[in-house]
Each structure stands twice: as C-alpha cells, then as structure tokens.
Amino acid sequence: MxxxxxxxxxxxxxxxxxxxxxxxxxxxxxxxxxxxxxxxxxxxxxxxxxxxxxxxxxxxxxxxxxxxxxxxxxxxxxxxxxxxxxxxxxxxxxxxxxxxxxxxxxxxxxxxxxxxxxxxxxxxxxxxxxxxxxxxxxDSKRLLTRTALRVGLGRPALGMSAARFITGFKHDLLRRIVPRLPQGLNIPERQLKSGHQVITPKKAVGRVAVFAGCAANYLMPETGEDLISMLLAAGYEVVLPGGEVCCGMPLRGLGLADEAGKFAEKNLEIFGKLNVEAVVSPCSTCAYMLKKRYPELAGGAVDNAMDAVEFLLGADRFKPGPGMAEKAGPRLIWHEPCHLKYGLGFNAGPFLRLLNIDKPEDEGCCGFGSFLTDKETSQEMLSKRVEVYKKDAGIVVTACPGCRIQLESGGLKTMHILELMEKAFPVSARQEKMAG
Ligand code: SF4
Ligand code: SF4
The missing domain is CATH 1.10.1060.10 (Alpha-helical ferredoxin)
Known part of the structure; x- marks a missing residue:
C-alpha cells in the first residue's frame, strides 16, 4: 500500500x-x-x-x-x-x-x-x-517606483506635501489638534505629553484609537474628520496616537518586505500597546494590513484593528436618521473594497439599504491594488468598473480611500461611506448621547 x-x-x-x-x-x-x-x-x-x-x-x-x-x-x-x-x-x-x-x-x-x-x-x-x-x-521595471516610495514614505510629510500640492488638499488630519466636531456638541479635547491626542465626550461609553492611514491623513482629511465626529457622536473617547506611520502596504506590494516590516514594527509598538476597545481605520486596506498581514512582517498583529464601517455598522453603533432610506438625490452605488470583504471578512451588504445605497449589477475589483506594480492591468480593470458604474449612474460610495482615488481617476463621482453616514446620523441623537 x-x-x-x-x-x-x-x-x-x-x-x-x-x-x-x-x-x-x-x-x-x-x-x-x-x-x-x-x-x-x-x-x-x-x-x-x-x-x-x-x-x-x-x-x-x-x-x-x-x-x-x-x-x-x-x-x-x-x-x-x-x-x-x-x-x-x-x-x-x-x-x-x-x-x-x-x-x-x-x-x-x-x-x-x-x-x-x-x-x-x-x-x-x-x-x-x-x-x-x-x-x-x-525587477528593473519597478525600480523607480520602489525608490520613490522608499523616499516618499520614509519622509511622509515631504512626500505628501508634494502630493497635496498636486491635489490641492490643504491640511493633515493628525496635525490638527482640534478635529471638526459634530454640530451642536461641545466636546473638550486635550493633548497628552505622550504625543497622543485624546478627545473625550462628556459621557464616554468606550475608548477607541484611530489609525488614519496616509490617504485619510494627508489627502482626504475630511474622511478622517467624519470618522472622529461619528465616534464621538456614538459616545467614544477617541485617541489619535502620535507617531503613526504608513501601514506598509505600498512597500509590501512592491516586494519590499524588510522596509514594510519596519513600518509594521513601529505601528505595532504604538497601536499594540493602547488600552482601547478597537483601532478603527477609515481605510479598509490599512485595517487589513494591521490585523492580517503584520504577523508575517513583524511577528504580531494589531488584533483589535477594524475598518470604521465594520466598527460602526457591524456592532449597531450607528443609526441613520429617519427617512434616510427614502431620501431623494442621485442614485448611490456601492463599490465593495476587496480588503473589507475578502481581507477582513466584513459584508456591508445588509447595511446598505439603511443608507439608500444600491448594489451594482456586477461587482468587482477597481484595480487600485496593482496601480503601483502594473499600471496597464490596473487601468484595464478600472475601465471595466467605470463601464459598470456609468451604466448604473449616480455617485459611487465606498469605504476605501484608495478605491476612491482609482475610481475618480476614471471620471466617476465618488464619496466615502463615512461622509454619508456622518450626514445621516441625526444631531438630536448625538446630543441625547452626550447629555449629562
Ligand atoms: S483553490 Fe485549488 S488550485 Fe487554488 S490554491 Fe487551493 S488547491 Fe490550489
Ligand atoms: S487578482 Fe487573482 S491571484 Fe491576485 S489576489 Fe485577486 S484573486 Fe488572488
């Protein structure tokens, strides 16, 4: 035998x-x-x-x-x-x-x-x-991209200043001491010696940290502000730790495991030690890196890392205002970030009706994942998405800043789901939560 x-x-x-x-x-x-x-x-x-x-x-x-x-x-x-x-x-x-x-x-x-x-x-x-x-x-073909990223991500303030100059965005989320606060609330904030910013609502039900990620920190600070605003509205004390660096995904994708590992170790040292319920990110890819890919890079994970949508929608911490599902306006179409669904295993599908968001007839990857490593493939995949979403018309709503950058480069109008949720969370509910 x-x-x-x-x-x-x-x-x-x-x-x-x-x-x-x-x-x-x-x-x-x-x-x-x-x-x-x-x-x-x-x-x-x-x-x-x-x-x-x-x-x-x-x-x-x-x-x-x-x-x-x-x-x-x-x-x-x-x-x-x-x-x-x-x-x-x-x-x-x-x-x-x-x-x-x-x-x-x-x-x-x-x-x-x-x-x-x-x-x-x-x-x-x-x-x-x-x-x-x-x-x-x-691989000489991607040598320039590797060098540019090593330099740019090693000095993010410089690299992103250049990006901001090109895109016209004005400020860094993590450099602002006071984030935009929910309308109607007066929430005290304080700066700790550790370099962390801690923003405390009057009556906290829990404590979370935010991992902003490069895109929400430097290119789309309003998305990070929407997240902070909603966490405060849900009654959470919010910690913005000092010293956050890139999650490492762009370097990892280019085959630079050692360099990505150094970023992972630094973030792990900061976020792994915090006494918080969850480390919440407005970027699905960042949350996926922290939780799922850090073990192979740095020998440990930020086990409580979560995508913001997962944290707010998945655990019933968010309730949209009445009538949100019937609200008129441009048709909202959902673009599922791959790292939210397949990386983190969170299915946003059941929550979309609450926000009047439709699923497209044909779902798929936008191709942003190969943007730095194979532009041609990335563009081909984007063209397919543009064709599908243009047919469905309206605004494309997603949970990943990277997907937004890619889809907007294809001429689509996009919105982060946190922006929509922030608008849908009634101020009266926030005030009730904060009272006392
Ligand atoms: S799904 Fe089948 S083909 Fe693919 S890796 Fe697993 S065993 Fe191999
Ligand atoms: S593109 Fe294909 S091979 Fe690459 S991660 Fe997606 S399913 Fe796997």
Whole structure:
C-alpha cells in the first residue's frame, strides 16, 4: 500500500512538473539570465498559513474561478493557481526568472478573493507576496517606483506635501489638534505629553484609537474628520496616537518586505500597546494590513484593528436618521473594497439599504491594488468598473480611500461611506448621547 501511495505521489509530482514546465514555456519576454538571491527559493517553499505550502496545491481551480485577473485575461498563468505553479517552478529551479514571470507575479491586484476560496486552506496571496520579495532585485521595471516610495514614505510629510500640492488638499488630519466636531456638541479635547491626542465626550461609553492611514491623513482629511465626529457622536473617547506611520502596504506590494516590516514594527509598538476597545481605520486596506498581514512582517498583529464601517455598522453603533432610506438625490452605488470583504471578512451588504445605497449589477475589483506594480492591468480593470458604474449612474460610495482615488481617476463621482453616514446620523441623537 505504501508503495502504491509513493507511486501515486511520484506520478502526481511528475504531472505537476509537466504542467509547470508547459506554463513556464508559454511565458513571453526575455529571460533575465539571473538567479534568485540566496535563501529566496527556500523561503518560497516554506509553509504558510494553515501549515500549507506550494506543494499542497491540489490544482482544483476553485481559486481561479473567482480571480478578476483570470476573468479578464482567460489566461491560466494570470490565475492564482497558475501563479502558484510558476512560483513553485521558480523555487525549484525549473522556471528561470523572466520578464513574463515578473508580469504574472506583479499584475495581481492582491484582492484576496483567492484566499477565501481554497478548500485546502492555501492563501495564494501569501506566496505572491513572497514571490515579489524574491524577484524584486531582478525587477528593473519597478525600480523607480520602489525608490520613490522608499523616499516618499520614509519622509511622509515631504512626500505628501508634494502630493497635496498636486491635489490641492490643504491640511493633515493628525496635525490638527482640534478635529471638526459634530454640530451642536461641545466636546473638550486635550493633548497628552505622550504625543497622543485624546478627545473625550462628556459621557464616554468606550475608548477607541484611530489609525488614519496616509490617504485619510494627508489627502482626504475630511474622511478622517467624519470618522472622529461619528465616534464621538456614538459616545467614544477617541485617541489619535502620535507617531503613526504608513501601514506598509505600498512597500509590501512592491516586494519590499524588510522596509514594510519596519513600518509594521513601529505601528505595532504604538497601536499594540493602547488600552482601547478597537483601532478603527477609515481605510479598509490599512485595517487589513494591521490585523492580517503584520504577523508575517513583524511577528504580531494589531488584533483589535477594524475598518470604521465594520466598527460602526457591524456592532449597531450607528443609526441613520429617519427617512434616510427614502431620501431623494442621485442614485448611490456601492463599490465593495476587496480588503473589507475578502481581507477582513466584513459584508456591508445588509447595511446598505439603511443608507439608500444600491448594489451594482456586477461587482468587482477597481484595480487600485496593482496601480503601483502594473499600471496597464490596473487601468484595464478600472475601465471595466467605470463601464459598470456609468451604466448604473449616480455617485459611487465606498469605504476605501484608495478605491476612491482609482475610481475618480476614471471620471466617476465618488464619496466615502463615512461622509454619508456622518450626514445621516441625526444631531438630536448625538446630543441625547452626550447629555449629562
Ligand atoms: S489576489 Fe485577486 S487578482 Fe491576485 S491571484 Fe488572488 S484573486 Fe487573482
Ligand atoms: S483553490 Fe487551493 S488547491 Fe485549488 S488550485 Fe487554488 S490554491 Fe490550489
């Protein structure tokens, strides 16, 4: 019996080699003629989440059925299954690094649909991130982007000043001592020696911290203010910790795990120690990074990190004003951030009716996830979204500043769901909550 099993394994293994070999041969583009750096192949072959490694892929294709890149290209090598096969071949030496291979590994939007589809428990994105780490030194195409991000995120005030100059936004959220307060409320605020800002309502029901993230801090401060306003209105003391740095996702996506790890360690040191009910972010991707991806980067997670929508809607901390569901105006269409649904596992669907938001006929990824690594793919995915949302007309509502940037670049009118919720939360309810 043992011998039969061994033969079956050997046959399965040789079939894997054949299909990987074929997939490798179909890659276009020049071979890079270079080898991976020492240790990179071993790292690729290490077990990941749930004790699963590249060898455990059963080739069932469940992940591929949900991949937006496979849907768009119809090409196996652009599917999660294909990428895992290529990475296995790369790690074992059967597939050499080439331009075609880089294109497959860096075009993925890291949406995470494949991570929730695998019956074996494999998380394909984990290996795609590792593949990017392994290939980064051979990848001259994205060298400039990596350098710019290293410099820009290392000195965010400078980098974002440039971004603000271009976009016309005026101020940083975290630099303002007094955020815009809910109308009709007079909430005292104080600055602590630790560098944290703490804003306390008259009668607090709990305490939360805000992880603003680069986009809400520097480019869309009004979104962060809407969040603070709503947390105060719901009766929460709000902590804005000093020293927050980028969540690290842009660096991680480019294969710069070491640099992203340094950002993760810094945030973990600040946010991991706070005595708060939750660390709430107006950016789904930031919350996902803090909670789900920090363990592989920094050996620990901000376990109580949550997307703002998840915190406010999911636990019934938000009640829209009467008549909100019937309110007239432009049609509101929901754009689901991938990292909210597939990364954090929060389904906003049941709450959308409360806010008069419709779901589109066809849901999908906006492509922002590959904006820095494969602009062409990112634009193709955006075009598809623009086509769908233009057909549905109205304003596109979402929970991720990154999705907003992407969708607006495609000419769509967008709004963060927190803005809508802030408007919908009646002042009278806030006053009642704050009374006494
Ligand atoms: S993360 Fe998304 S785009 Fe990338 S392989 Fe998985 S499903 Fe496809
Ligand atoms: S769903 Fe899992 S086992 Fe099936 S092909 Fe994808 S990674 Fe492999």
């Amino acid at each position: 043992k011998r039969v099993n061994e033969k079956a394994k050997a046959l399965a293994s040789s079939m894997k080699d054949i299909s990987e070999g074929l997939l490798g041969k179909l890659l276009e583009g020049n071979s890079l003629g270079k080898n991976l750096e020492p240790g990179a192949a071993e790292r690729l072959l290490e077990e990941g989440a749930n004790g699963c490694g590249l060898e455990d892929c059963a080739r069932c294709g469940s992940c591929k059925a949900r991949c937006p890149l496979y849907d768009m290209t119809g090409n196996e090598a652009f599917s999660p299954r294909g990428r895992l096969m290529l990475l296995r071949g790369l790690a074992q030496g059967g597939i050499p690094p080439s331009e075609g291979l880089l294109a497959r590994i860096f075009s993925c939007t890291l949406c995470g649909r494949c991570d929730v589809s695998c019956p074996v428990g494999i998380k394909p994105t984990e290996f795609i991130y590792r593949g990017r780490d392994a290939l980064r030194k051979l």
